[in-house]
Amino acid sequence: xxxxxxxxxxxxxxxxxxxxxxxxxxxxxxxxxxxxxxxxxxxxxxxxxxxxxxxxxxxxxxxxxxxxxxxxxxxxxxxxxxxxxxxxxxxxxxxxxxxxxxxxxxxxxxxxxxxxxxxxxxxxxxxxxxxxxxxxxxxxxxxxxxxxxxxxxxxxxxxxxxxxxxxxxxxxxxxxx
Amino acid sequence: xxxxxxxxxxxxxxxxxxxxxxxxxxxxxxxxxxxxxxxxxxxxxxxxxxxxxxxxxxxxxxxxxxxxxxxxxxxxxxxxxxxxxxxxxxxxxxxxxxxxx
Numbered sequence: 001x002x003x004x005x006x007x008x009x010x011x012x013x014x015x016x017x018x019x020x021x022x023x024x025x026x027x028x029x030x031x032x033x034x035x036x037x038x039x040x041x042x043x044x045x046x047x048x049x050x051x052x053x054x055x056x057x058x059x060x061x062x063x064x065x066x067x068x069x070x071x072x073x074x075x076x077x078x079x080x081x082x083x084x085x086x087x088x089x090x091x092x093x094x095x096x097x098x099x100x101x102x103x104x105x106x107x108x109x110x111x112x113x114x115x116x117x118x119x120x121x122x123x124x125x126x127x128x129x130x131x132x133x134x135x136x137x138x139x140x141x142x143x144x145x146x147x148x149x150x151x152x153x154x155x156x157x158x159x160x161x162x163x164x165x166x167x168x169x170x171x172x173x174x175x176x177x
Numbered sequence: 178x179x180x181x182x183x184x185x186x187x188x189x190x191x192x193x194x195x196x197x198x199x200x201x202x203x204x205x206x207x208x209x210x211x212x213x214x215x216x217x218x219x220x221x222x223x224x225x226x227x228x229x230x231x232x233x234x235x236x237x238x239x240x241x242x243x244x245x246x247x248x249x250x251x252x253x254x255x256x257x258x259x260x261x262x263x264x265x266x267x268x269x270x271x272x273x274x275x276x277x278x
Contacts, residue, residue: 151249
């Protein structure tokens with residue numbers, strides 16, 4: 001069981017690096033989906049099967065499909081892609097990499113100077129999650145509902161097309177501005 | 178199945194740092210949004226691993242809330258990207274930094 005965890009973790013890290021350094025948006029998206037699937041394997045191994053299923057259905061299934069649709073809609077040109085390639089030169093990426101490596105080293109330092117915990121054997125089942133969600137965290141569930149409503153309205157408002165103007169005067173006004 | 182909790186948290190930290198690097202380096206709006214997704218997902222991994230170490234369900238509940246937030250954030254972000262592309266005819270975020278119109 002342990003070796004499965006390490007293989008999945010290795011795969012997740014490799015594919016995530018590929019996402020960050022990738023050039024073609026669609027290929028990058030597919031790598032991101034592989035990364036999410038391997039993280040879902042990790043969730044399954046550490047005893048959270050419900051969350052593993054949610055990761056596959058919602059992240060890899062729904063959110064990534066949104067990305068695919070938008071990339072299909074945009075039709076990014078070749079010129080743009082060449083400009084993006086120039087960003088991947090060393091003098092651009094070396095500074096940010098150093099910053100995040102420092103952050104990661106601090107994290108490693110904190111984690112290594114602590115007594116080790118092993119994870120418990122029993123897995124947390126779905127009914128415990130549901131009970132906790134609708135008793136202790138009920139307020140947060142309602143706030144999440146608000147957030148989703150705001151997301152729907154915001155996406156609808158931002159995504160709608162510009163209204164056609166038929167009147168001559170208003171059309172001229174728009175040209176001027 | 179005796180994986181130390183530290184290794185799970187370490188994986189989450191590494192994923193978060195990779196996502197942070199991507200967010201800082203890339204200027205393409207879609208890649209930046211993907212990097213944000215990676216970082217949110219890494220935070221979710223940390224929650225689930227910590228909850229699993231204690232044998233309690235709180236971590237998984239938090240992961241569900243992170244998932245909700247990621248979904249609404251992506252829908253609004255992608256709508257913004259479409260508007261941006263209509264306006265500037267490019268996905269370069271540097272071009273959108275002028276705050277003009």
